Amino acid sequence: MALINLENISIAFGHVNLLDAANFRLDKGERVALIGRNGEGKSTLLKIINREIHADKGRIEYQQGCRVARLAQEPEWRADQTVFQAVAAGLGQLGELIEQYYLLTHHFNEQENETQALKKLADIQHQLEANNGWLLEQKVEAMLSRLQLPAEQKMEALSGGWKRRVALAQVLITEPDVLLLDEPTNHLDLEAIEWLEELLLDFTGALLFVSHDRRFMQRIATRIIELDRGQLSSYPGNYDTYLQRKADQLAAEATQATKFDKFLAQEEVWIRQGIKARRTRNEGRVRRLKQLRQERQQRREQIGKMRLSLDSGESSGKIVIEAEKISKSWQDKVVFNPFSTVIMRGDRIGFIGANGAGKTTLLKILLKTLEPDSGTVKHGTQLNIAYFDQLREELDPEQSVFDAVGQGQDFIDINGQRKHVMSYLNDFLFAPARVRSPVKTLSGGERNRLLLARLLTKPANVIVMDEPTNDLDIESLELLEEMLSEFPGTLLLVSHDRYFLNNVVTSCFAFEENGKIAEYVGGYDDWLRQRPSPSVSTQTNPPQTKTETVKKPQNNDSTKSKLSYKEQRELLNLPSVIETLEKQIAALQLEMGDPNFYKGENAAMNRTINQLRDLEKKLETAYARWQELEG
Template sequence: MSLYTISDAQLAFGHVALLDHADFSLEAGERVGLIGRNGAGKSSLLKIVADLAKPDDGLITRQQHVVSVYVPQEPEFEAGASVFDAVAGGLAHARELLDEYDHVAHALADTPEGPQHDTLLARMNTLQSSLDTTDAWNWRTRVSTTLQQIGLDGGAQVGALSGGMQKRVALAQALVVQPDVLLLDEPTNHLDFDGIRWLEELLLGQRAGLLFITHDRAFLDRIATRIVELDRGRLLSYPGNFSAYQTRKAQQLEVERIENDKFDKLLAQEEVWIRKGVEARRTRSVGRIARLVQMRNERAERRNVQGNVKLDVAQGEKSGKIVAELTDVTKRFGARTVVDHFSATLMRGDKIGLVGPNGAGKTTLLKLILGELQPDEGRVRVGTNLQVAYFDQMRAQLDQEKSLADTISPGSDWVEINGAKKHVMSYLGDFLFAPERARSPVKSLSGGERNRLLLARLFARPANVLVLDEPTNDLDIPTLELLEELLTDYDGTVLLVSHDRAFLDNVVTSVIASEGEGKWREYVGGFTDWQTQSARSEQLAQRDAPKEPVKEAASKDSAAGRNAQRAVKLSYKEQRELDALPERIAALEREQKTIGAQLEDGSIFTKDAQEGTRLTQRYAQIDEELMAALERWNELESKGK
């Protein structure tokens, strides 16, 4: 039986049907990626599954006692809350039960035997059963264990954390509940590459059913065992990851096109027949006329594939051959060195990705390259005739009160693209903004729509250098793919900051990567090439590192001395246990890695759902065994010192 099922669901926003007699189910152990165009209704569906919203119509069934937890795109926490208290907030219901249990217990002690005493006793028994079921007695231990698992400091203030760390707190708040169904809305937002990899490993090890919304195609490929697309009100299911979905979707759209062409041809023939007038009435073909009326209605109701954004960039004059030349550039902020003796030459037509963890200084390096920031040491030579168009990740360039039309073309109804004039309404239509939206204020737009508007404004201005700071946030997958095509064909220079691995692979010709402590290095190729070259460089550095046999021997002697001292303080049984623990921990880690590889592609759930469930449970169990083994190792080590 499915954990959760929606049948014949209907949901409308105004005259637009977000769910049109849609069906959906989630099985135990599944990891379902929910995709669709911006505004299609993905977040609305996620909230329905989370029981935070209701469809207009339809049947919803869920297994009894199934616990689901929803993590929003932008989590909110109480002002001044500590990380421990924020995570413990996930167990608020359990803590309320404990408080009531204590209150009832005290009242029971002060109440003489009689009807009121019996009522209190019955309530106490009910509460005890609920507390046992939810393991609420150990809520503090559960919070501490979850904080340790996710790598959070319980004493830190949530408000002082970065967006990426706050995302971790929200996930910890959800996982401490030990849910059966985990619902995530854009979980990779605010996470850097390390954070995304950490999240992938965490989710692959969860036994809970997973339903998540994301536009990160690499994340979908790694995590999803099934793709569900919300397309024109219908929910379409595709087994496998995102790559498998792309193949099947292309085939499906081709079949749909052929069927629509056949239908339209038949409708045209029937329209010709009905216009024959007298001859049609003479034949008295009432059935044929009724069929024509039905076909007209079907054609009117058919919801065609939503149009795609038409991207075109206004090309400026060519810049000089050299866009920027950096020689031994260093930039510091106080005691912190953000860029340390970096040299590079950027040529016209280069498409360069800047990658590194949040706070590494990518935006600072961009400003140095463009001459907007002066280095403390070294020299920056900026090329000639640069026309720079800047895409700001904070959307600071958008005036919230201005209309869409005024944002694109202030004081004029026309924009000029590559020497040709185009009406602003038509241009906004290329970016999927209907004419009636053109006079709406910017503040009425969703995150994805604001990104589209900023792209429309960016591409309406002549430029030979595009600076894109996180342009992929909130863009749906079809728009991402079109933006990739545009940038690939663009003759000018592109400087790109992004955490979208697939986008970087498909666009950039080289990567400038942060290597820590202000060091930056350029690698030829995309994100995957950078990872491969970086790993190879690290291996070569380790292989060529000078060995110190004398120190190694001394270290061994020292270790032997410590072991000898430890043997005196530990019993024979404890010493044997301590000696065996490293191998046990290594064996558990090997087993977990093997299971992780089996679960990763999701095919196990198609072949044998029970085995898939067993493996996910074992993966989670190994986590607990590893933690216990590490704690025991630490305990014995401390005792032997």
């Protein structure tokens, strides 16, 4: 029996069915990614499974004793709460007892009335003993140790990434059979995302998560579930497999819809021929036409895509920004040491670093909105800068969506053409009823779309984007990637979306240890290959000036002379090992490319998918070992 089984689940808000007789089954050990456009109802589905809201229709079955826990997008914390208290709160009433015991024992000397404190402590101990609470206290401490969380730290002092760790600890402490995650990578830096991936790969229960992070889904998911127009469709395999199957499905759906519409048009011509359509022998045909009309009316078309276009205006000068020995510190902390760079017209630069490393600070210094402690910044000629702000500070929450773009005007000029604000906002998927709503009522994804709409109203030859991908759905991300890739001007981009960085930027500024900023050619994967080994000081491994290309291993006598006999033999054998692995991977990929592969049993498909993943990891390890021996 499945851990969770949903049958014909329906729920509507207003006149739109978010779920329309949807079916879903979650088995033990699965890691399922739930994807869909913003506003389709993904978070609603998670809340239904977690029993937070009830569906209008349908049935949900849970395996006996199945424990479900959900990590919300924005967990709420008390400002004075410590990390220990926050994690213990996940245990409910017993967690409150453990929290009180922890406060009394760790802050006993601060109590005004010791006698009363001792009496309260004895009462709490009695209740914990009666409910096996000591075991739960050990679980809290073990969870803090496992996730490397500071027990005494106040929640208000933690960054967004560390708060996300605490939230995970709070749900994992309940040892759920099913873990529900809603956008778990939002506001996490690259290091935290990789840490989360490892944690979830080791999770033994079933996982259902909503995410727009394509790299995250590719590594974690064993199955993709898409919520589209109220229906749930299942795609076994990883994200790349989903993309291929989805493209085939949409093509077939379009063909079927075209045939249906052609047949309906023929029947409409027939009914208009007059009296013969009303004869008794044709009454069945008339009824069929009415049914066809009803089916066409009820068809829910696929939500349109944003239409993005950017006027780059006049070209900037050849040199866009020149920074010489700029540095910055906050109080006693060095944000970055003296750093020099020249940004040329057409450069597309990604900023890579942990949360709090100083990426936004560097951006503002380069834009001359913040002064460096030392050094100088010079701007080139004819710069038109558009700034996409991470904190959405440019948006007035009380202003309407219409006024946020129109700024008091009904028409705006886009690429030299006069366009009504309503029509322009429709390009960004804002319905007419939504256009008059205040900005404060918008979701995170809608605010991002609004900021993009506002950004693209004016010509710009320099675009600066600080975390533009948060809350955008996958289709919007791909359109934004396409627009930025074709943009002839200069791009400065801060993002933790690894796919986005790979597809858009041509070089990276990486924030490394001891306040150092290093420049690398290429995107995120190129940076991974070129960056200094974490175990080696960055001072002894300067960044390379061009992207490395991984090639087939070749025997090298000068290298072999520096190796031990065992290492020489290993290096000699690696080409054949890599060749064998590549053949095995190619065979499995060919097998999975067969349409009949997905008609088989889930267990067999999962075995093949896991086998392919294992082989890819072995190949990656073999290449890394070869590079190590060659070096």
